[in-house]
Amino acid sequence: MAKSNAKRQKLYRTNLLKNKSKFEEMKRKARIRDNSRRQSSKGALLHQLRARQKQASKKYRDKKKIKKLKWSSIFV
Structure with a gap:
């Protein structure tokens, strides 16, 4: 196959x-x-690239924050 x-x-x-x-x-x-x-990159393409990087950074920070909250709730 x-x-x-x-x-x-x-x-x-x-x-x-x-x-x-x-x-x-x-x-x-x-x-x-x-x-x-x-x-x-110039113009709209540069804007798209920066928006995508900004979104990825935010997603990473949010995921990290949730992981930290879950970890700290174990010891409470």
């Missing part, structure tokens, strides 16, 4: 983690790609 694209991608990532040099190279290329995208 043929694999779906999601399964292929998952298998690729697991194999990539096994080879540290390829994994580091992939991370380096992704860093360069992301930085160039941020630097060349």
Whole structure:
């Protein structure tokens, strides 16, 4: 049976983690790609990027706050 694209991608990532040099190279290329995208963005695209990053930061802080509240309620 043929694999779906999601399964292929998952298998690729697991194999990539096994080879540290390829994994580091992939991370380096992704860093360069992301930085160039941020630097060349203008107007609406830049606004979308910042809004998405702001939303991700808020989600992380909220999740962290909930985790802290759950942890502190154990000892009360």
